[in-house]
Amino acid sequence: MRLYVERGYEQTTVAEIAAEAGLTARTFFRHFADKREVLFAGSERLLTHMVEALDAAPATGGPMRTVAAALDAAAELLGRDRSWSRQRQSLIDTNAELRERELIKMARIAAALAEELRRRGVPAADASLAAEAGIAVFRVAWERWLTGADELDLATVMKATLSRLAAVTAAE
Amino acid sequence: MRLYVERGYEQTTVAEIAAEAGLTARTFFRHFADKREVLFAGSERLLTHMVEALDAAPATGGPMRTVAAALDAAAELLGRDRSWSRQRQSLIDTNAELRERELIKMARIAAALAEELRRRGVPAADASLAAEAGIAVFRVAWERWLTGADELDLATVMKATLSRLAAVTAAE
DNA sequence: TGGGTGATGTCATCAAGTGACATCACTGGA
DNA sequence: TCCAGTGATGTCACTTGATGACATCACCCA
Numbered sequence: 001m002r003l004y005v006e007r008g009y010e011q012t013t014v015a016e017i018a019a020e021a022g023l024t025a026r027t028f029f030r031h032f033a034d035k036r037e038v039l040f041a042g043s044e045r046l047l048t049h050m051v052e053a054l055d056a057a058p059a060t061g062g063p064m065r066t067v068a069a070a071l072d073a074a075a076e077l078l079g080r081d082r083s084w085s086r087q088r089q090s091l092i093d094t095n096a097e098l099r100e101r102e103l104i105k106m107a108r109i110a111a112a113l114a115e116e117l118r119r120r121g122v123p124a125a126d127a128s129l130a131a132e133a134g135i136a137v138f139r140v141a142w143e144r145w146l147t148g149a150d151e152l153d154l155a156t157v158m159k160a161t162l163s164r165l166a167a168v169t170a171a172e
Numbered sequence: 173m174r175l176y177v178e179r180g181y182e183q184t185t186v187a188e189i190a191a192e193a194g195l196t197a198r199t200f201f202r203h204f205a206d207k208r209e210v211l212f213a214g215s216e217r218l219l220t221h222m223v224e225a226l227d228a229a230p231a232t233g234g235p236m237r238t239v240a241a242a243l244d245a246a247a248e249l250l251g252r253d254r255s256w257s258r259q260r261q262s263l264i265d266t267n268a269e270l271r272e273r274e275l276i277k278m279a280r281i282a283a284a285l286a287e288e289l290r291r292r293g294v295p296a297a298d299a300s301l302a303a304e305a306g307i308a309v310f311r312v313a314w315e316r317w318l319t320g321a322d323e324l325d326l327a328t329v330m331k332a333t334l335s336r337l338a339a340v341t342a343a344e
Numbered sequence: 345t346g347g348g349t350g351a352t353g354t355c356a357t358c359a360a361g362t363g364a365c366a367t368c369a370c371t372g373g374a
Numbered sequence: 375t376c377c378a379g380t381g382a383t384g385t386c387a388c389t390t391g392a393t394g395a396c397a398t399c400a401c402c403c404a
Contacts, residue, residue, distance in 0.1 A: 013390065027352055029392065064341050099279070100272035107275055125333065128312045130340050136304035140297060161297065163343065168301050169236050171338040185359065199383055201361065 001039060005087065009095045036101040039088065043105040047112055049073050054116050063122045064162075067134035070113055071158045074138060079145070079154030086146050110135045133169075137161045173211060177259065181267045208273040211260065215277040219284055221245050226288050235294045236334075239306035242285055243330045246310060251317070251326030258318050282307045305341075309333045 053073030225245030
């Protein structure tokens with residue numbers, strides 16, 4: 001990430017990254033599937049963390065309440081270092097390849113959450129919707145947390161965003 | 173797309189595609205930014221179609237009703253040829269690069285819808301949420317329409333999915 | 345002590361992109 | 375009619391990401 005920030009993502013070659021670590025490009029590709037993946041090493045951890053939280057949530061309330069538990073878990077994991085997150089995010093935002101990779105990671109989480117909801121008995125379509133809606137909340141809250149000047153807690157922003165979603169999607 | 177389906181996406185080289193069209197690889201890259209883009213030629217048209225529909229929607233009701241108009245427009249544009257859509261989608265689903273590209277196209281649409289909502293006076297966060305929620309509905313409805321055995325209209329599936337979203341996200 | 349095992353290096357190779365320059369058909373005006 | 379300009383294409387050279395095959399080397403354990 002240091003090299004990506006210094007020179008820009010595209011201007012940094014895998015050979016340079018590997019050299020910086022005292023290794024070969026070939027070795028880099030044994031640890032990371034591709035040049036993008038190195039920035040998303042923690043995504044698997046986030047996924048399991050969220051799925052576990054979803055599993056641990058009580059069965060009371062609708063699927064959205066269950067998803068909220070997963071969002072809490074995400075906030076707990078990601079809400080610590082805002083300036084680091086900002087730097088990483090601005091890097092991702094300036095490169096289309098990285099944006100794509102980020103999106104597929106989120107999509108994978110949404111799919112995992114939906115699957116878990118279905119396992120808990122939520123009808124298939126409702127499960128997908130709740131998971132996707134949850135990810136939508138995550139995205140919006142994340143962006144607000146990063147760009148906001150105030151010192152709000154990520155979890156708090158998530159909760160507020162979730163309730164805004166309920167308001168916005170309420171049938172009239 | 174014919175070559176991608178016949179040999180698989182990864183097994184098809186740009187040189188082969190170009191040769192099939194009686195052209196050179198270099199020329200391919202003058203028409204399409206990369207090997208993926210050729211499958212998403214219509215995405216810009218979908219975006220403008222949806223944004224225009226959103227613009228044309230009456231100002232009555234909340235942002236979600238406005239987004240619903242954009243979803244209708246999408247259904248109108250995409251709901252015609254289900255078997256072709258199925259083939260294209262199964263191609264996309266079997267390749268991660270193509271999935272990523274599809275996701276960023278959807279994200280771009282979501283961003284455009286949100287921006288248009290903001291222009292219409294919807295508060296920033298609500299606009300993002302409504303747009304993202306709309307795309308979530310699109311995704312789920314699209315998948316149900318493609319995998320469903322019945323002969324349902326895409327627009328009908330969208331409407332039903334939208335009302336399920338309202339039910340699922342309703343505060344309890 | 346010697347053989348497996350895992351991590352790494354080396355080498356060759358392919359395919360995706362891209363820049364620079366040449367070519368050629370077409371078009372609008374002198 | 376001809377010529378200059380324009381746009382689409384081809385050719386060539388090159389970089390970089392990515393992968394397979396094989397060699398090497400340190401380390402651990404029986």
